[in-house]
Every structure is written in structure tokens, then in C-alpha cells.
Amino acid sequence: MSTDTASGKDGSAGSPDVARVLGATCELAVRFLECLPSRAVAATASVETMRGLLSSAMPARGEDALSVIEHLARALEPGLVASAGPRYFGFVMGGATPAALAADWLTAAWDQNAFSHVSSPAASVVEEIVAAWLLDLFGLPRSAGVGLVTGGQMANFTCLAAARGDALARLGVDVEQVGLAGAPEIAVLVGAQAHVTIDSALRFLGIGRRQIGVVAADEQGRMRPEALREALRRRRDPVIVCTQAGNVNTGAFDPLREIVAIAHAHNAWVHVDGAFGLWAAAHPELRRLTDGVETADSWAVDGHKWLNVPYDSGFAIVANARAHYHAMRLGHASYLVRSEGGQERAGSDWVPESSRRARAFAVYAGLRSLGRTGVTELVERCCIWARRLADSAKREPGVVLMNEVVLNQVLLRFVEPGVSDEGDDELTTAVIRRVQEGGVCWVGPTTHQGRAAMRVSISNWSTTGADVDRAAQAIVDALRACRPPNGSPRI
Numbered sequence: 483m484s485t486d487t488a489s490g491k492d493g494s495a496g497s498p499d500v501a502r503v504l505g506a507t508c509e510l511a512v513r514f515l516e517c518l519p520s521r522a523v524a525a526t527a528s529v530e531t532m533r534g535l536l537s538s539a540m541p542a543r544g545e546d547a548l549s550v551i552e553h554l555a556r557a558l559e560p561g562l563v564a565s566a567g568p569r570y571f572g573f574v575m576g577g578a579t580p581a582a583l584a585a586d587w588l589t590a591a592w593d594q595n596a597f598s599h600v601s602s603p604a605a606s607v608v609e610e611i612v613a614a615w616l617l618d619l620f621g622l623p624r625s626a627g628v629g630l631v632t633g634g635q636m637a638n639f640t641c642l643a644a645a646r647g648d649a650l651a652r653l654g655v656d657v658e659q660v661g662l663a664g665a666p667e668i669a670v671l672v673g674a675q676a677h678v679t680i681d682s683a684l685r686f687l688g689i690g691r692r693q694i695g696v697v698a699a700d701e702q703g704r705m706r707p708e709a710l711r712e713a714l715r716r717r718r719d720p721v722i723v724c725t726q727a728g729n730v731n732t733g734a735f736d737p738l739r740e741i742v743a744i745a746h747a748h749n750a751w752v753h754v755d756g757a758f759g760l761w762a763a764a765h766p767e768l769r770r771l772t773d774g775v776e777t778a779d780s781w782a783v784d785g786h787k788w789l790n791v792p793y794d795s796g797f798a799i800v801a802n803a804r805a806h807y808h809a810m811r812l813g814h815a816s817y818l819v820r821s822e823g824g825q826e827r828a829g830s831d832w833v834p835e836s837s838r839r840a841r842a843f844a845v846y847a848g849l850r851s852l853g854r855t856g857v858t859e860l861v862e863r864c865c866i867w868a869r870r871l872a873d874s875a876k877r878e879p880g881v882v883l884m885n886e887v888v889l890n891q892v893l894l895r896f897v898e899p900g901v902s903d904e905g906d907d908e909l910t911t912a913v914i915r916r917v918q919e920g921g922v923c924w925v926g927p928t929t930h931q932g933r934a935a936m937r938v939s940i941s942n943w944s945t946t947g948a949d950v951d952r953a954a955q956a957i958v959d960a961l962r963a964c965r966p967p968n969g970s971p972r973i
């Protein structure tokens with residue numbers, strides 16, 4: 483390697499000035515965050531524009547680290563989405579609280595491998611502490627296994643892997659020995675509005691669509707207990723039931739206490755996809771929505787949504803820690819000294835990864851800076867904002883609120899009285915596009931009960947009442963702009 487390519491502007495050949503690079507980077511990051519509340523929420527450049535700006539052949543020679551960073555900050559700016567900001571209401575996305583973000587920076591600087599206590603005692607212990615705090619916050623069994631994963635998808639996968647192994651083990655089948663080829667078929671029952679990541683998690687686990695039964699849901703997307711009872715009657719062991727705490731459209735919760743009782747009476751494993759909704763369990767009153775959640779067998783929950791830690795962060799929690807461990811533990815290669823004396827917990831034994839980011843640090847900092855009351859307030863505030871946005875939007879003629887706003891999700895539809903339903907799909911789609919282009923806030927499209935809807939999810943720690951009012955006004959303005967004056971053709 484030629485020394486000039488690796489040298490900084492200060493000429494320190496081969497040793498770029500870390501302090502200079504990180505100091506300047508910090509300023510760039512702070513400037514971005516300061517502009518976050520006022521910038522257009524959507525990206526101002528399209529994918530094609532970004533490709534045009536950035537595409538280049540693999541550089542032959544290296545470049546000074548700081549100039550690379552400055553190039554990144556400048557060139558990527560138009561393609562960045564203000565999803566960490568206070569008026570991004572698409573999908574279900576949180577931002578990053580200052581403590582969690584700062585801890586995440588340190589995580590990169592420390593560059594610990596959270597594989598085990600041998601690779602990093604710090605990461606290992608913080609992971610243990612965070613695991614205990616989460617179980618406490620959610621009111622889940624203290625003996626449960628907890629794995630720190632990348633998000634809801636991998637949490638669902640991990641939990642369902644434990645479910646698969648346990649369901650077969652109870653029939654005397656060791657799936658690790660015989661594989662699925664030597665095992666009885668597993669039946670899986672999912673609610674009609676299960677999240678798509680349940681499908682993919684099952685697919686990764688070798689469970690095919692033919693094995694998946696769909697249980698009817700009500701108009702809010704809640705699994706119907708009677709339909710589950712009926713579906714279970716028609717299935718032989720082993721059965722896994724996938725429930726939901728927090729429907730991605732409506733925010734609704736399956737009636738967990740009843741569903742778990744029905745499922746357990748049939749020896750079925752109950753998994754709860756609580757990617758964002760499980761956070762309701764951390765709130766003393768909203769907890770009623772999750773009534774009975776602690777009686778289930780496994781839970782998937784995100785950190786990067788409602789807890790507002792940076793991507794990527796999720797938690798796989800399994801009541802039967804042994805089943806969790808058996809599904810995820812690494813094989814015992816002799817050089818992998820994970821637990822001297824066999825006592826220490828190795829973080830990698832609870833997740834699909836081996837070497838891994840120490841994502842516990844950001845979770846620890848986030849939880850410690852919020853405290854129990856801070857978590858409660860964060861959850862409560864987002865729910866109040868959702869209610870406020872719904873109430874204020876629906877005062878406008880032609881705005882229809884499609885869901886019961888029980889949590890942080892609002893579903894809106896835009897109609898013209900006296901015109902066909904199909905036209906309303908078109909109008910709703912047009913209003914969503916206009917809001918997105920307007921840049922005041924960002925909301926996404928969805929389909930609810932076969933109809934187009936605007937989905938608003940309020941999950942960011944920094945959203946204020948004023949942000950919500952501005953967003954509601956932007957939505958109403960977009961509707962007025964899309965609505966034709968009486969009698970003229972639409973749009």
C-alpha cells in the first residue's frame with residue numbers, strides 16, 4: 483500500500499487522525515440532527531437521481547478518511563429521509579433518543595464482539611442487565627430466555643425456532659437429530675392479519691404454506707377466539723399459534739388471555755408478535771390491552787421502533803429458556819471458549835448470529851435515560867398524539883377514521899359523499915401522495931378491510947403536539963387540494 487493514499491491532510495502517513503475525523507463527523511451529525519425537525523420529511527432526490535450522483539467504479543486508490551466522510555454527508559443528503567425526525571409517520575419507525583444514539587456511537591468506537599463474555603465482558607453483562615430490565619418492564623417471566631437480535635423479523639424467527647423444537651420435543655422427536663424430514667408435520671395457526679415477517683420466519687424454518695392455517699380476525703384485525711377454537715379442533719399435535727399484540731394497521735391486540743387459554747388447552751405453543759405493541763405492557767393503564775400476555779410462550783419485540791434506539795435492535799423472548807437455548811446455541815467447537823466453567827451466559831447462544839454488534843449498549847443507555855417513568859411517558863405521549871391527530875383530521879368533511887385508536891396507529895380514508903367506493907380508493911391514494919410530496923410529514927398507504935387507507939404511526943420520542951397539529955393540517959390541506967370543486971371531474 484502506498485503511504486500517500488493512507489495519509490491524512492496532516493501528513494501522518496498510515497495513521498489517519500482519528501480525532502480530526504471523528505470530531506468533524508460529530509459536527510456533521512449534529513448539524514443533521516438540528517435540521518431534522520425543519521427539513522422536508524421525504525427524500526428530495528429519487529433513487530435514479532441518487533444513482534446518478536453516486537455511481538462510480540470501485541476506486542483504484544484510497545482517499546483521505548475525512549474527505550470520504552465529507553463527501554458522504556454532502557452527497558447523501560438529498561437521498562436521506564427524515565425518518566428519525568418528529569413528523570415521520572410511515573410504517574412503524576422510531577427515532578433515536580440522545581442517550582441511545584450516543585451509546586450507539588460508542589458501540590462502534592469500542593467495536594466489541596458481543597459473542598460471549600470472553601469476547602467482551604462489558605457487552606455480556608450489559609446484555610444480561612438489559613434482558614432483566616425488559617422482562618421487568620413487560621411483566622414477563624423472569625426466567626425467560628432473551629436474545630438481542632436485529633429486529634422483529636429475527637425475533638419472530640428465533641422464537642418460532644424455539645417453538646418448533648419444543649413442539650417436536652414434546653412428541654419425543656429431536657429435530658436436531660432427525661431434521662424436519664424425520665419429524666411429524668407441524669401445524670401453525672396465524673391470525674388473518676399476521677405480519678408478513680411471520681410468513682418469512684416460518685419459511686426460513688422449513689414450515690410451508692400448506693402447514694399454515696389462517697384464523698379469522700375481526701374488523702380491527704383481532705384474532706377471533708371462537709375461530710381459533712374451531713381451527714384447533716381440526717388439528718393434531720404439534721401446533722404453534724401466532725398471535726399479535728399491536729396490529730400494524732389498526733394497533734389492535736388479539737384477546738391474549740382467552741386465546742392463550744384456548745391454545746394451551748390443546749397443548750399448542752403461543753407466540754406473540756409484539757414488535758411495537760408489547761410496549762403497551764410497560765404502561766400501567768395501557769397494559770390492559772395486553773391482558774394475559776405473560777401467559778404466552780414467546781414474544782417478539784422491537785427496540786428500534788417504540789423504544790427509539792437506533793437500528794438495528796430487537797428482542798426474542800422465550801418463556802422456556804431451555805427451548806430457546808437449544809434452538810439457537812452454537813455448536814461446541816473447541817476453540818470457541820464461551821463459558822469458562824459453563825456458567826456464564828453467551829449472548830450468541832440466544833440468537834442466530836455468532837459474531838455480533840453489542841447492541842445492548844444503546845438499549846441500556848436508552849432505558850437508563852428514560853427510566854420506567856420515561857418509557858411510560860413515551861408510550862403514552864405517542865398514543866395521545868395519535869388520538870389528537872385522528873380527532874383533528876376527522877373534523878374535516880370527507881375524512882373517515884377507519885380504526886379504533888387504541889394505541890399509536892391511525893387509519894384514515896378520504897371519501898366524497900355520493901361517489902362510488904372505488905373513487906374513494908383513488909382519492910385516498912392521491913391524498914397520501916400529496917402529503918408525501920408536501921414534505922411536512924410522511925404517511926404511508928395500506929389496505930384495510932380491502933380498502934385503501936392512509937396509515938399514520940406515531941412512534942418517535944421527539945414528536946410534539948405542534949408537530950401533530952401541523953401534520954393534521956397538511957393532511958386536510960392535501961385532501962382539499964385533491965378534492966374537485968363541486969361537479970368537476972376529480973383530480
Ligand SMILES: *Cc1c(COP(=O)(O)O)cnc(C)c1O
Binds near residue numbers: 635679756784796
Ligand atoms: C415491524 C414489525 C415486524 C418486523 O419487525 P422488523 O423490526 O422490521 O424486523 C413484525 N411484526 C410487527 C407487528 C411489526 O410491526
